Amino acid sequence: MQAEQAEASGRPVPAIELRGISKAFGPVQANRDISLTVMPGTIHGIIGENGAGKSTLMSILYGFYRADAGEIFIRGRKTEIHSSLDAIRAGIGMVFQHFKLVPNFTVLENVILGAEDGPLLRPSLAKARGLLRQLAEEYELQVDPDALVEELSVGHQQRVEILKALYREADILILDEPTGVLTPAEADHLFRILKGLKEQGKTIILITHKLREIMAITDTVSVMRRGEMVATVQTAETTPEQLAELMVGRKVLLRVEKTPARPGEVVLEVENLRVTDEDGVERLKGITFELRAGEILGIAGVAGNGQSELLEVLGGITKGEGEVRLAGVPLALSGKGADGQSRRAFGIAHVPEDRQKLGLIMDFFAWENMIFGYHHDPAYQKNALMMDNTAIRRDAEEKMHRYDVRPPNAALQAKAFSGGNQQKIVLAREMSRKPALLLVGQPTRGVDIGAIEFIHQQIIALRDQGAAILLVSVELDEIMSLSDRIAVMFDGRIMGERLPGETDERELGLLMAGVAGEAA
Amino acid sequence: EPGLIIDLGGKFDKSFNEAAYNGAQRWVKETGGSYIETELQSEAQREQNMRKMAERGANPIVVLGFANASTLERVAPDYPDTNFAIIDMVVDQPNVLSIVFAEHEGSYLVGMLAGMKTQTKTVGFIGGMDIPLIRKFACGYVQGVKAVDPSIRVIQNMTGTTPAAWNDPVKGAELARAQIAQGADVIYAAAGGTGVGVLQAAADAGIYSIGVDSNQNYMHPGSVLTSMVKRVDNAVYNVFKAGTEGTFKPGFLLMNLANDGVGYALDEYNAALITDEMKAAVEDAKAKIIAGEIKVHDYMSDDSCPVE
């Protein structure tokens, strides 16, 4: 009925229209009376701080969660979406923030899961193989159909998710923070794909924290804050500053303010460092560099080129060979002393890339997490046997205030915090001890811009207090704006070093792609 | 009102406990009396149930099984007016009657039958757990077999080392098959519920088996050669009867071949299997044992067996 009206009036029918959607998780009101209209054949961006309710809203649209109230119209028709099956039937596909793939299945198996043609697999697999090849060509979505998903890079896993949606003939595609885990090159590639899809007439909803991306690719953008939809504007008619303000409710600095570095003594010397993984593959093939006090060395590179291994071997998590000296003292790379405890005793702090898997115990309280790794510290012991929980809590609460963790309640479990705040807990723990060397991986992954600003300020403050900082990030922006020196890694080697003022993204991009040296 | 405490194997273990239960039931049927009965569920209940019985006024109280001895030793003095009877063990207290069976003698006789019946000169023995009581059975059996022909081989197997050893007919059957494969054509099972499987496997393979404790001849007529009966039922019946008639005498009672406390079962189910010569030979040996002319070595006397 509505569809007919709209057609009669000559306006195009919205691809999606949400009216009055509300959803509560127990006491948390994740979505409050949200209305949203997305026009067909457009790319519609959604931004908002961590926990604003973006993912929840999209999960409702996809039938993963059930809304407490509200209506959904797809192409003008009121649609009941009770399960993902309903959404798939309505032509909606979704790429979740945390991928929903079966890790030990092949790409092909993941793609056909739930969309098989008959009770036997063989015909489905054959058909999917053909279709996948076709899609790959059409949209630059190349991925080996027989590879195990767990062995793919994150970028490729994402392609599998997109292929899954396209295989189900989705013409409305929702992507939740798709670039959070991608390298710039991968992100560019994704955007090309999205543009291609748009040209085919598909509708795309894109959730992201990166204003640059919003500006670059979307047609329309909606802003969410604390469960509510606060604005929807045409991208062409807005600015990043304005969006940031809408999101956070105050003015945000989008550029990092820092003074030039004043490097001091050499703190870390790494010589011919090698790491071989369990399968016998050499991951680090002889790394050599130096890092001084009061200096940030940014390691750029496409994920999977040895940056993770570099952090892990320096942090004492994995074994390696070669020579590493901290303030002149050699560090054990295998056997006794090659563990996280000893590294911390040396004053090495480590903010791991994967905060949920390594940096935190999700079921522990914030105060327990605040001493994780430092549980031997005499300040936390009451006597030879007992830990001093009162002191630990007090210490934790103080740090949570200082690092603006929200809510500053040390008695909550880590999993109760949003991603950005989880990251702040890890940073508070590792940075507040004034380490001689800070290893930090992907400090702002999945973190909203308000928090990014804060985290960047803290890292620079620590540098200015004289710490040496090794920063690994796949965000070239972040590397460019924070680092005092930039090293680019490719295939387990350092391809070259640059000063941020004397290089640009293009040159770094070439180095990251393995195009070596001065020729670039 | 007499009392009966059934041991951990359970009332229907197809052998020891069940025989006791049957004895009590026979007494009920014949006298119309009633008695108190309880089954142990755990080791700790031994003392609990003995005391409860006594405090309830049960008299006499029959406890089954050697495992109760040291508990009874402790409990009996506290109830001097109550009479106790313990089966399979000697407890030296003024109000306790200890009833012990000469299982080795009965086993000797069935061993002879096995020795005479075997064509392959190989017979088998399957016990539940490798404990002294079972060795006592085995030792008597082997002596009987060797008395017929010292060249006959006896294969001995035990079922296991956990309580499941007494209730695993599947394993019993498998052990029997293994023995059959090694040539055994008569197998004596002294393994509680496990024996059910032994008897079954023997029947399936068309060889002979020997039951234990109760008369199990009826289970596979034509295949169960005989059963080494241990008249626990008689013991319980007699104690109950003596108790109610006021003739209960504490002390020591040996149930052996002489007083039909043990023996081999002969009935319509196995009549065809036991020839007259076999029967004569066994009866002869039985008489000699009673007369003391044949001494069957009791494993318990020195924890060893002269033959293997």
Place this chain on the structure above:
Amino acid sequence: MDFTTVILVLDSALRLATPLLFACLAGLFSERSGIFDIGLEGKMLASAFFSASVAAFTGSVWLGLLAGMGASIFLALIHGVASITFRGNQLISGVAINFLASGVTVIVGQSWFSLGGRTPQLEGAARFQEITLPFAEALRGVPVIGPIYADLISGHSILVYAGFAAVALSWWVLYRTRFGLRLRAVGENPEAVDTAGISVIGLRYTATIICGALCGLAGTYLATGLAAGFVREMSAGRGFIALAALIFAKWRPGYALLACLLFGLLEAMGNRFQNIDVLGINVPTQFMQALPYILTVVILAGFVGRAIPPRAGGEPYVKER
């Protein structure tokens, strides 16, 4: 050890492996779907009892089989309701089912047969008889192959062959059908299944029912194939051994066959070689009886690496925290 002995030991191993195999496959389906099941033992016991009872009543082992599977599926559904619908602790539910089965079988058995929880001995058509395969007798004389065919391969109850078929079928279902794909997926990442528009609950219940059916076969074989009637607690820990075999097998049907055959073989050897002398010293029976378990540990430590269970195993699927 001569050739005949080898054949006979292997023959025994086959029989002993079969109940383990059914139970192991049962656990495989359940755990592959993400439902841990330590109640295999109880389900086996219940099905042993009900199959033997119904076979005793009706004289038909096939009706017994149906009853055994029915009883086992019923217990499996209790497990399903507890762990799928009510998201209870799967280990607790399994433990409870073991207790229930131990008790109920004897109580009901006593009230039906008054044989102290035993069923009457089964005879004739109330039991699964051994099947002689075609030409078994004719080929017996052929050296090597003859005895292998006639004594080892031929002469088992139909359920033994069904056990082998079940392995192949399980493999095929798991890796070659849509259902298998979804089942494997739901044990690894139920969210992937859910977002693909498939019911996680439906899949898990189906797996649970298959688990029940297979445990039913295991129990039925115990009571009507290997033995001829039910005796209380006759499963004698085989459900736990099957669980061990499942881990050993890394949750794969082919390996499950190998693991169960290995356990069967170790037990058969333990049965066969209980009394041996080593250098004139008589090895205690107890040592020989413990040997299968010791060897299991040795093999596990020496040859089998880390076993990674299905990732979503043991955790109820909860969408909203």
Place this chain on the structure above:
Amino acid sequence: MGRLPKWADVALIPLINLALALIVSGLVVLYIGENPIEAVAIMVNGAIGSTYGWGYTLYYATNFIFTGLAVAVAFHARLFNIGGEGQAGLGGLGVALVCLFIPWPHWTLALPAAILAGALFGAALAAVPAWLQAKRGSHIVITTIMFNFIASALLVYLLVNVLKKPGQMSPETARFPEGARLPSAHDMASWVGLDFSKSAPLNITFFIAILACVAVWFLIWRTRLGYQIRAFGHSEPAAVYAGINPVKITMVTMLISGALAGLMGINSVMGEAERLVIDSVQGAGFVGIAVALMGRSHPAGVFLAALLFGMLYQGGGELEFEKPAVSREMILVIQGLVILFTGALDNMVRMPLEGLFLRLRGGAR
């Protein structure tokens, strides 16, 4: 933050669960032709109606506390120790050896030595599976199952061939000498002038069990080792990141777990039987799994669950004694139902109840 008031969470729901379990049990009791209400009365009265009942209830509970704590401690490191049965058996052996072969002048000296021996033997049996898990990745569930069998074989061998009094029928050791006998509840009550049933097997070990609960609580939630155990249990990669050594934690946790199981020997072997018999554990190792699961691996929960199981054992025993038609298997069924309803079907009651409270609160607002 919970959706239910605390009192409903800790008291109301368990009580409803228990009631449901008893109702279903009642149906089974009806089936065999007995009066279920009378049956419950007998059970409750038998379990806690007299010092005698308490004496047995708490004796059983003591066993279950030890085996339950053993499972619980291992659970915190995400290790599933099914070997409690064997570890407790071997612990009993250790206790027996110490009591038999050292002439103790007084129990106060014998007890610490027996504690040490029981713990040591229990830990020793857990050590091999622990080491194999830590070093070789051999699944601890399999290895501990296997070690139960190995332990029972060893115990049977020793009791039959080595420790048995010669010429004695039963495979059990001699009774421990006077100096190695623990004071029973009766003795202890008489020290303070109270009267306690003379026959109940409850003994001083009960207090050791309570101490063990406190010690485990302390270990898990107050010490650095406990912190490391919990962290390792929640996430092994994170533990490695924090410099916690997986091999060390696996070993230490399993040794503690085995030692706790081994301590059960103090109660059953030294306190009650005063000799080592075959199968002295009697399935308490397996009950310990249920106890730990129902107690949510928390020492207080383990204590309560052990108490509940103690009551079921003792009350069930009385019921079986009083009612000839009720067999000991009936008690297994009741236990199974209690485990099922209170442990696994918790949400069946919780979910509707949460809805109810939410509506009540909403109405109040």
